[in-house]
Amino acid sequence: MRASPEQLGDLETAYRRGTAELMxxxxxxxxxxxxxxxxxxxxxxxxxxxxxxxxxxxADAKGAPFEFKHNP
Known part of the structure; x- marks a missing residue:
């Protein structure tokens, strides 16, 4: 299963809302x-x-020594 565009869109919306609050x-x-x-x-x-x-x-795109901090 791939991350859906909707899931990624929800994340971006939450991030934008948070950055707007920082104003x-x-x-x-x-x-x-x-x-x-x-x-x-x-x-x-x-x-x-x-x-x-x-x-x-x-991880391959970011290159070494990139490591994931979160492991679900």
């Missing part, structure tokens, strides 16, 4: 911290919807 944060350090958390969450959730084959292709 209200005036503290640059807080903004940076929250943005990093948002990126980590998007990557983690993205890996959850990928198949093993898709994960391997992604």
């Amino acid at each position: 209200n944060v005036t503290d640059s350090q807080e903004n940076g911290r929250r943005h990093r958390e948002l990126l980590e969450e998007r990557e983690r959730k993205g890996l959850e919807v990928l198949t093993e084959e898709q994960r391997k292709k992604l």
Whole structure:
């Protein structure tokens, strides 16, 4: 089973919503911290919807020493 465009679209929508909320944060350090958390969450959730084959292709594309932190 492949990650569906709908699943990936939902992830992108959630990420965009989160980045829009960051526009209200005036503290640059807080903004940076929250943005990093948002990126980590998007990557983690993205890996959850990928198949093993898709994960391997992604790892190959990113190259060594890339390792997946999430193992469902």
